[in-house]
Amino acid sequence: MITTKGLTKVYTSRGREVSALRGVDLHVREGEVYGVVGTSGAGKSTLIRCVNMLERPSAGTVTVDGVELTALRGSEHRAGRELRAARSRIGMVFQHFNLLSSRTVQENVELPLELTGLDRTARRRKAAELLDLVGLGDKARNYPSQLSGGQKQRVGIARALAGDPKVLLSDEATSALDPETTRSILKLLRDLNQQLGLTVLLITHEMDVIKSVCDSAALxxxxxxxxxxxxxxxxxxxxxxxxxxxxxxxxxxxxxxGGTVLEITFQGDASSQPFVSQLARTYQIDINILGAAVETIAGRLVGRMRVELPGSHQDNVVPIGFLREQGLQVDIISANGVLA
Incomplete structure (x- = not known):
């Protein structure tokens, strides 16, 4: 659904060239929630702005839903109309909501529909449907100043859906929200992904966002x-x-x-297997469990355990092989007190 190839963006600042993107290849499959994570300055915001052509790349291509946007130039000619039509199928949710304070909630959602020339009755009906979809049907006549941060973001999401997009882009949409509100907005994005078949590309600096809502991710x-x-x-x-x-x-x-420390990762059915006790009984070894945790990631139960086996790595080749035969991922953290 979204593909970038060799995507490059160079800015000129005070006579110096600054590369924000350096040959980015990205592929987002139709119907998935894809997260891009990184620290400030990594290029995340530039990437998402290039995907919807708010920023034109210096080099490379962007293809969305089979249309190569970088081949279309913004002008009064046919290519310009094609670019505007292609961009209308891409919804965008911003970090700071960008709502018009002088307009009601419903009027904010209607704004993109006004720009397309849709008549007033149809605009109102569509806006009402979208506000119901995001859980704000009773706030249509309110103004942004009367809403909480989470409610404002829901209005922003409703507005982004006004053009019936196939792709929804989220630019740090939850970074200004408290943890509980963040969870509710992420759940809404996942629900919209499933109900509407939306492909969602989001950028974030929070690993918990990736963990809770994404199918795929890029660092x-x-x-x-x-x-x-x-x-x-x-x-x-x-x-x-x-x-x-x-x-x-x-x-x-x-x-x-003198011991060998392993990190064992298990997913799905493997999480219910008593592999530690099986290993201890089969090889008659004492296993020291240093720590363990189980979480749900991308809707799948995932566990990770750190254990210590007595003896060197060479002494534990067979037990390690046994664990891997059970479908477990085994990483050697240290052997004989030396980090791997």
Whole structure:
């Protein structure tokens, strides 16, 4: 649904060139919620603004729903009309709501419909349907100043849906909200994704957002994609930086000198298997559990455990092989007191 290839954006500031994006390749499948995470300055906002052509890339291509937007130029000619039509199928939700204070909630939602020339009766009917969809049917006559932050963001989402988009872009839509409100907005985005078949691309600096709502994710650093994939695949990938950020065990110990410390990741059916007791009985070894946690990530039960086995790595080759044969991901954290 969304594909970028070699996407590059260079700004000129005080005679110097600054590269915000450096050859970004991204693929978002139809119907998924895809998160892009990274620290400030990583290029996330520039990326999402290039996807809907609020910023024109310096190089590379952007294709949304089969239309290569970068091939269309904004002008009075046919290509300009095609670009506007393509952008109308992309909804955008902003961090700071961008609501007009002089308009009621309903009038804010109607605004994009006014710009398309839709008649007043049809506008009102459509806006009322959208406000019901986001749970604000009773706030239609209120003004933005009378709403909470979460309610304002719901109005912003309703407005973004006014053009019946196939794609919804979210630019740090929850970063200004408290945790409880953030959870409710994320649930709304997931519900809209499922009810309307929306493809959602969101950017965030919060790993909890990725964990709670996304199917796939990409880690951005210095204008590039450092790592990307479905959350399930990432969690099953040895050495995945995103997986470690999604499910950190850094607070747990690294064991005692002379032992081998393993980090075991299990998903789905494997989470119900008593593999620790099986390992202890089969090989008659004492296992020291240093820490464990279980969470739901992308709607799937995922667990991670850090254990210490007595002896060196070489002494534990067979037990480690046994764990991997059970479908578990096993990472060696340290052996003989030396970090791997």
């Amino acid at each position: 951005m650093r210095d204008g590039q994609i450092a790592e990307a994939g479905t959350l399930t695949d990432l969690l099953a990938t040895d050495g995945s930086e995103l997986a470690r950020e999604l499910f950190p065990l850094s607070e747990f110990g690294t064991g005692r000198p």
